[in-house]
Amino acid sequence: MLTTNQQTLIELSVGGKFHDTTLATLLSDQDSMLAAMFSGRWDLPKTEAGRRFIDRDGTHFAEILNHLRGTHVLPNEADVLEKLLEEAKYYQLRPLVARIEAHDLFVRPVHVIYQQRGERSVRGLPLVNFFQLAHLRRERDSFLARTAQKLYDNGSHHSRVLTIILGRAHDDLSATALAHKPSFYTPATDRTAFADFDATITIGADLNVQISALSILRRGRARELLLKSALDTVFHYLRTGEVHLHFCLNEFRRHLEKDYTRLTEEAASGTAIDTAREPRLSWIDVINQMNSHSIIDDLVMPLVCDVAGYFGLQQFVRLSKESALMKKKPFLRTNSI
Numbered sequence: 202m203l204t205t206n207q208q209t210l211i212e213l214s215v216g217g218k219f220h221d222t223t224l225a226t227l228l229s230d231q232d233s234m235l236a237a238m239f240s241g242r243w244d245l246p247k248t249e250a251g252r253r254f255i256d257r258d259g260t261h262f263a264e265i266l267n268h269l270r271g272t273h274v275l276p277n278e279a280d281v282l283e284k285l286l287e288e289a290k291y292y293q294l295r296p297l298v299a300r301i302e303a304h305d306l307f308v309r310p311v312h313v314i315y316q317q318r319g320e321r322s323v324r325g326l327p328l329v330n331f332f333q334l335a336h337l338r339r340e341r342d343s344f345l346a347r348t349a350q351k352l353y354d355n356g357s358h359h360s361r362v363l364t365i366i367l368g369r370a371h372d373d374l375s376a377t378a379l380a381h382k383p384s385f386y387t388p389a390t391d392r393t394a395f396a397d398f399d400a401t402i403t404i405g406a407d408l409n410v411q412i413s414a415l416s417i418l419r420r421g422r423a424r425e426l427l428l429k430s431a432l433d434t435v436f437h438y439l440r441t442g443e444v445h446l447h448f449c450l451n452e453f454r455r456h457l458e459k460d461y462t463r464l465t466e467e468a469a470s471g472t473a474i475d476t477a478r479e480p481r482l483s484w485i486d487v488i489n490q491m492n493s494h495s496i497i498d499d500l501v502m503p504l505v506c507d508v509a510g511y512f513g514l515q516q517f518v519r520l521s522k523e524s525a526l527m528k529k530k531p532f533l534r535t536n537s538i
Contacts, residue, residue: 211239214252218259222266229269234293261285268297279306279338279350307335311349315367315398315432328429334363336439344513345439348395367398367432395511402428402507405500414482414490421460426453430501431508438509438517444524448501461487 211227213220227239238245238255245253255262264285267273276282282301289297301307311332337349345365352363404427405415418424433447461484482490494500502521509517 212250212252213255213262214248214250215255215259215262216257218262219252220259220262220266222269226266226269230294230296232293232295234291235265235269257288257291258284261288265289265292265294265297268294273297275300275304277306279334279353280341282306283338283341302335306353307333309334309353309363310361311337311352311363311365313365313367313436315428328432330432330436332436332439339439339442340514340516342513343515344511365395367395398511401511402431402504404428404504414487417457417460417464417487421463422456423453423460426456427501427504428508431505434505435509435512435514435517438514438520444517444520446497446501446505448497450496453496457487457491458484 209224211222211224213222224239228236230236237243245255248254261281261284264273264276265288268289276285282304286298286301289301311334313330313332315328315330334349334353337343338346340346348365349363352365404418404424418427427448430446430448434445437443437445437447506518506521509521
């Protein structure tokens with residue numbers, strides 16, 4: 202058992218890495234697991250050399266000890282901080298956890314903006330999603346996380362807000378134009394564009410049989426609602442770690458009907474942008490074709506997975522396929538329009 206003399210030297214082996222400290226340091230945070238380990242109530246194993254053994258990765262244990270000594274300066278590398286945070290949580294060092302989670306590498310604001318070129322968004326403004334860097338690093342190996350980190354590394358001294366722009370509208374979303382709408386967006390110096398987002402994502406690409414009614418979804422409000430729903434679902438996961446579908450079937454039907462009416466009027470007046478897109482079906486035919494498939498199972502969820510795959514969110518794709526939303530179910534009237 203340990204002596205009550207808190208100046209006693211403690212020789213440790215943490216995952217095979219040697220550290221020397223005093224009992225006083227290990228007991229300095231009485232609410233921590235380390236304080237419990239060395240309170241005298243635990244019988245820690247010893248190595249052949251007599252060092253007390255802790256079965257954890259000892260790479261960052263020196264940082265843990267420096268925190269307990271009150272001489273710790275947080276590192277500025279994201280990967281190091283994330284691993285240190287994991288260790289701080291394991292040892293239940295709440296003050297250190299709070300310091301790390303308040304670090305700029307975790308809380309730096311990131312705006313992700315989406316608006317199709319030549320189309321108004323559902324609400325008439327670009328769709329702006331607000332994140333912290335830590336949210337986008339939920340899947341640290343994803344393209345989205347690596348892009349955000351690159352923006353931080355390249356522009357951390359120039360801009361408080363990092364900006365990622367999706368689609369081909371980045372030329373239209375200039376800082377000058379957005380400066381007149383400070384209520385929803387503050388221009389940032391650092392920006393990038395996932396320029397092929399619109400071209401890469403195809404609605405209905407996973408259907409075994411192509412249906413002509415999908416031509417209405419090449420442009421317009423219904424298409425943008427589907428993309429917005431997919432983005433909202435993916436972004437909710439990044440913020441919370443939960444897979445929860447954000448989609449309103451009634452709203453989709455309303456937008457689809459408006460798009461059909463507009464395209465029909467354009468075709469009749471000869472003002473259609475692309476004659477190949479002119480509706481050649483009645484509205485009843487569109488409804489019947491759409492309802493021959495499950496809107497959520499066959500259109501929405503595959504689109505969500507395609508968007509997640511575009512960003513490289515492989516864990517999200519796996520979780521989505523395992524969730525109840527992705528499991529095949531009997532045809533339900535509520536899953537139709």
